[in-house]
Amino acid sequence: xxxxxxxxxxACHAKGCxxxxxxxxxxxxxxxxREAEFNSDFLRGFLPRIEWAALVDAxxxxxxxxxxxxxxxMLDDDFLQKLHHVLLEIHxxxxxxxxxxxxxxxxxxxxxxxxxxxxxxxx
Amino acid sequence: xxxxxxLSHLAREDYQHVYEPAEDTFILLDAxxxxxEELQKMKPSICLEIGPGSGCVSSFVGSIVGAxxxxxxxxxxxSRACHCTKRTGDQNKIPLEPINSSLAGPLALRLRRxxxxxxxxxxxxxxxxxxxxxxxxxxxxAGSWAGGADGMxxxxxLLEQVDELLSPVGRFYLVAVKQNDVxxxxxxxxxxxxxxxxxxxxxxxxxxxxFVIRISR
Numbered sequence: 001x002x003x004x005x006x007x008x009x010x011a012c013h014a015k016g017c018x019x020x021x022x023x024x025x026x027x028x029x030x031x032x033x034r035e036a037e038f039n040s041d042f043l044r045g046f047l048p049r050i051e052w053a054a055l056v057d058a059x060x061x062x063x064x065x066x067x068x069x070x071x072x073x074m075l076d077d078d079f080l081q082k083l084h085h086v087l088l089e090i091h092x093x094x095x096x097x098x099x100x101x102x103x104x105x106x107x108x109x110x111x112x113x114x115x116x117x118x119x120x121x122x123x
Numbered sequence: 124x125x126x127x128x129x130l131s132h133l134a135r136e137d138y139q140h141v142y143e144p145a146e147d148t149f150i151l152l153d154a155x156x157x158x159x160e161e162l163q164k165m166k167p168s169i170c171l172e173i174g175p176g177s178g179c180v181s182s183f184v185g186s187i188v189g190a191x192x193x194x195x196x197x198x199x200x201x202s203r204a205c206h207c208t209k210r211t212g213d214q215n216k217i218p219l220e221p222i223n224s225s226l227a228g229p230l231a232l233r234l235r236r237x238x239x240x241x242x243x244x245x246x247x248x249x250x251x252x253x254x255x256x257x258x259x260x261x262x263x264x265a266g267s268w269a270g271g272a273d274g275m276x277x278x279x280x281l282l283e284q285v286d287e288l289l290s291p292v293g294r295f296y297l298v299a300v301k302q303n304d305v306x307x308x309x310x311x312x313x314x315x316x317x318x319x320x321x322x323x324x325x326x327x328x329x330x331x332x333x334f335v336i337r338i339s340r
Contacts, residue, residue: 001209005194006220011232022232036218039191045168046194049237088218106229112205115224119260122225 001111002092004062005046008055010113012099012106015123020101023054026061029095029108036088043080043087047071050087059086125156128182132214133207140203142176142267146328151244151298152183154324154335159187165292167239172197173226173281176267178208178219180242185217193239198224201262225259226281227288238288241295243281249274249302274303282308285338286316294339301332312338 012021052071059067066082097106097113104121107114130144155162167188172181175197185195195212197219199205205221212219227234246255248268255271270276278297285295299305309320317340324335 001218001220003220006196006222009196009233010222010229013228013231037191039189041166042168042192045166049168051233110206110209112202112209112221112223114202115222115229116200116262117225117228 002097002108002113003088004055004058004090005087006113007058007092007097008050010097010115012102012104013115013123014099014102014104014117014121017099017102017104021099023051023058023100024097024106025100026058026092027096027098027105029062029092031062032091032093033089034091036084038081038084040077040080043083044075046087047075047083055086059090062090062092064090125159125183125186127152128179128186128211128215130177130179130211130214132210133177137177137203137207140264141201141207142204142264144177144179146331147244147247147298147333148179150324150326150328150333150335151180151242151296154296154337155180155184155187157323158337162187162240163189165239167193169193169234169238169290170195170240170242171227171230171234171238171288172242174204174243174245174267175199175208175219175221176204176244178211178221180244181208181219182211182215182217184240184242185212185219186215190217195219196222196230198222198227198230200225200259200266201264203263204267227284231284231287234288236287237290239290239293241285241288241293243278243295244298245278245281246270247274247278247298247300247303252276270303274300278303282312285312285318289340291340294337297336297338299334299336301334305334305336308336
């Protein structure tokens with residue numbers, strides 16, 4: 001399951017692709033929503049590891065506009081609920097992720113991203 | 124007592140292509156259970172397992188730390204192992220996130236010094252060097268055990284990345300056998316990176332002398 005929390009951590013790693021290789025762009029995707037257990041401590045702890053602009057951009061690509069463009073300073077419950085939904089409850093099941101730099105295509109099938117490279121693409 | 128993950132959804136057919144949990148898996152579970160309280164206290168945000176196979180170990184860590192308390196990433200070069208890992212997560216109600224990749228490749232940029240719990244039960248069986256390389260390319264069950272010279276061919280690649288992956292409070296659990304030269308691994312990680320290395324568990328099982336090494340900053 002490629003949730004946005006995972007998407008926020010994946011970058012293109014093809015040989016020689018070292019700049020503008022994150023975030024990967026979604027293409028032709030199918031999404032499923034599944035409830036997850038809310039854990040505010042986890043969200044607060046994870047927030048410093050998130051690339052905010054990439055998360056907002058990805059969530060908008062998936063049709064969710066609930067997150068503000070700027071990361072708020074006050075982490076109230078309403079915000080954490082929205083963050084929880086975007087990070088953990090939207091599952092990309094099918095489609096692909098494309099590198100904005102080298103246009104390498106990483107397919108997603110049955111919720112599993114195929115990040116393997118061919119031998120000549122390994123850095 | 125933390126229950127061993129339920130693997131009843133996996134069948135003989137799965138184990139033709141994906142490593143079936145055995146003594147080396149169980150010693151890692153035991154080492155993690157031994158550290159359960161510390162693992163809960165450290166509140167890891169990111170757990171990453173390399174080569175989860177069936178998903179048994181990640182699922183077990185999830186039951187220790189809590190299903191919603193951490194992100195459980197697992198990278199396997201074998202796509203069938205990724206599917207088994209996902210199913211094992213579903214079966215045990217732990218949201219495991221399998222990624223079909225060689226080691227941590229696509230995560231390396233973003234997980235720089237961010238992994239709190241790193242786990243690797245590597246292909247540690249000494250074989251011809253070619254056999255290990257071919258097994259990784261084949262991305263099937265042989266890749267789960269064929270380790271090349273000294274059984275260290277794949278482990279050596281990860282050992283060079285641990286310093287980049289491990290968070291300041293992170294810990295890395297590595298399974299090894301005697302032929303891998305456990306004192307040598309520890310000396311190298313201490314000398315080159317200043318890591319603390321401890322053998323937290325060892326036992327003889329089925330002709331193998333198994334070790335769990337815990338490596339931390």
